[in-house]
Amino acid sequence: QKEVEQDPGPLSVPEGAIVSLNCTYSNSAFQYFMWYRQYSRKGPELLMYTYSSGNKEDGRFTAQVDKSSKYISLFIRDSQPSDSATYLCAMSGRGNKLVFGAGTILRVKS
Amino acid sequence: GAGVSQSPRYKVAKRGQDVALRCDPISGHVSLFWYQQALGQGPEFLTYFQNEAQLDKSGLPSDRFFAERPEGSVSTLKIQRTQQEDSAVYLCASSYLAGTGYNEQFFGPGTRLTVL
Numbered sequence: 001q002k003e004v005e006q007d008p009g010p011l012s013v014p015e016g017a018i019v020s021l022n023c024t025y026s027n028s029a030f031q032y033f034m035w036y037r038q039y040s041r042k043g044p045e046l047l048m049y050t051y052s053s054g055n056k057e058d059g060r061f062t063a064q065v066d067k068s069s070k071y072i073s074l075f076i077r078d079s080q081p082s083d084s085a086t087y088l089c090a091m092s093g094r095g096n097k098l099v100f101g102a103g104t105i106l107r108v109k110s
Numbered sequence: 111g112a113g114v115s116q117s118p119r120y121k122v123a124k125r126g127q128d129v130a131l132r133c134d135p136i137s138g139h140v141s142l143f144w145y146q147q148a149l150g151q152g153p154e155f156l157t158y159f160q161n162e163a164q165l166d167k168s169g170l171p172s173d174r175f176f177a178e179r180p181e182g183s184v185s186t187l188k189i190q191r192t193q194q195e196d197s198a199v200y201l202c203a204s205s206y207l208a209g210t211g212y213n214e215q216f217f218g219p220g221t222r223l224t225v226l
Contacts, residue, residue, distance in 0.1 A: 004152075006152070008150065032212045036217075041219070041220075041222075042219055042220075043114070043201055043203075043217030043218050043219045043220055044153065044201070044217045045217070046214055046215075046216075049212065049214070051212060088152050088153075090152075092212070095166070096141060096143070096158060096205070096208070096209075096213060096215075097143065097155040097158055097166065097169070098143075098145075098153070098155065098215065099155070100145075100152030100153050100154070101152050102150070102151050102152050103150075103151070103152050
């Protein structure tokens with residue numbers, strides 16, 4: 001079993017929908033939780049970063065971390081076709097290396 | 111402001127060939143990481159440098175993989191005697207700081223390696 005589990009999708013939604021993406025993990029040492037967006041043939045780019053449990057909002061994006069359940073989520077409001085990409089959750093402990101989920105492919109239809 | 115650059119962007123190798131992949135991190139970034147991303151998967155950690163010191167190479171899958179960063183800037187990932195299972199995108203990332211806290215990693219576009 002992988003340290004980080006993420007449903008690969010694809011997830012297809014109409015423009016304007018609220019999107020919910022999530023990951024579960026098994027390593028209780030993880031403290032830093034990130035969401036990356038990756039377009040085809042590009043490197044991942046950081047969307048959101050959260051330390052420990054709690055919520056964080058940035059524009060249309062909200063990240064939630066529940067360490068007691070080992071569950072993290074990313075919500076996208078008013079989704080746009082330009083949001084179509086692969087969304088990767090990533091996490092790390094006290095060290096620097098990131099452990100990624102498999103990525104969820106999101107398609108927003110106009 | 112240049113980001114992380116990698117070359118070549120695409121590499122096709124015959125099984126058994128040696129390949130070298132280059133990473134130019136953001137100027138002044140102390141930390142450099144290599145990740146391997148197989149098709150349909152998330153990136154997996156290979157190795158980590160702090161300046162020129164390779165502090166973690168626990169993710170290198172075999173002794174055919176070797177990485178270096180001799181002057182603390184540019185890094186090269188070398189794969190000897192390539193195998194078909196080495197086909198993947200190799201991502202390089204750099205971060206400004208080092209240490210046990212969170213330091214944002216900036217990723218390059220990757221090198222897509224195909225081994226025939």
